[in-house]
Amino acid sequence: MNIIKRDGTIADFDESRIKNAIAKAVMATHTTLSSDAIDQITHDVFLEIEERFTDLYPNVENVQDVVEKNLVKNGFYEVAKAYILYRAERQKEREVEKEKNIERSFHGQIRVKKENGKFVIFDPYKLKKSIRLAARGYEDSIDEELIFKESLKNVFDTITSKDLTKVAVISAATFIERDPAYSIVASRLFRQRLYKEVIGESLTDKSLETAYKNAFVRSIQNGLAYELLDERMSEFDLKELADYLNIERDEHIEYMGIHTLYDRYYLRKDGHRLELPQGFWMRIAMGLALNEKDKTARAKEFYDVISTMHFMPSTPTL
Known part of the structure; x- marks a missing residue:
């Protein structure tokens, strides 16, 4: 436990x-x-x-x-x-x-350490915007201001940008027992952090889908290059599989699910995650389809079953 x-x-x-x-x-x-x-x-x-x-x-x-x-x-x-x-x-x-x-936080006395080592003044309103975005559709079930205030309580001077994104996630997760909707919000905030880690930049809704699908192709290529994957994974049509990804299905994954997948299952190299949720499901589907005649077609079928949570392989497969 x-x-x-x-x-x-x-x-x-x-x-x-x-x-x-x-x-x-x-x-x-x-x-x-x-x-x-x-x-x-x-x-x-x-x-x-x-x-x-x-x-x-x-x-x-x-x-x-x-x-x-x-x-x-x-x-x-x-x-x-x-x-x-x-x-x-x-x-x-x-x-x-x-x-x-x-x-x-509101008097410019909190500095954030960026990944390049430079410090910037913490902008609480930027954090508030991220929380509002994550709460979209659940405004009647959750209290955005509660998450925001709880987040501000946990920032500190010289906090890293990585830890800052973690603060909002933890703050939302604190209230899950109050309403299950907080699990959805915490998951969305967690994914904001994951998208940036894997893709390398903050994205708008319009640019996310293309970057997401490109990240899938890179994750398989990198997995092969780092010898993390079976070499037969190169036999699939990666572009066709990337185009088939349905990134809206990320919404099916609640907080504990995304947290567990991130900690235990996503491909990583030197502590850096290489894949996103739908890319992970597709990779699992590809593994199941390795011995199929039409690998790419079968992988798409397996992906639909797994990514919609109709069936979930056990740990050895994951």
Whole structure:
């Protein structure tokens, strides 16, 4: 099981961290609580999180809420109180600093480090525009201003341009439990970042489709050049397959899906992703069609089934 850390990265769920936090709360209240009891509460917390979070990863706050609940459930009220007060104090400290970040953002006191090493002044209105674009069609379900404000709380001076795009994604994902629409918005913001990583530039709606299809051809060519792909992939008509891509199907992929694909499955070279969602589905379809007589035609058929989520191959195929 994984957990979303406060900086937005995904890490392995570590039960020992829960155990240590409970032990510290016990020490703070001078309560007698056996090691076995702490182990049992820790295990109960793990089981509840595993049961509740089947479609998305829990974040730190989710886990801490479950710890509180289980301490109270088992009658350790003083320990729960100490744990709650500690959380509240740490949260208060973080919020004070975050509010300062909002002020700094509007007073030109936040610098962004670009990929070329140069610094530019952070433009909060540019970020707001990206959020508005990602929220298009879901204005009645989500609160754009909420995502925007949460994003501003998490920027800091000398933040990299890469981390800045990550901030908006994390901020939108924070509210997924409030409404599933936030998952769509978080996914769109994530894709903005992915498009720029793979294609190399920010794009308008009009220029995206051509650049997207060209990126697919490059991804297969680069995959072959880097010996990441079976050499038989060169036997397909890449232009025909590129023209067949339906980039609107990116909308079928919600936040946890795009995050998982990005982390585990997309082709990469030196940490840099080489492919986009529809290109990835087509690559999988090509792999399934390797032994077919008319490879290109069959790949298109497999692509339609996979990219519309009617069928999804298991991990070994992906």
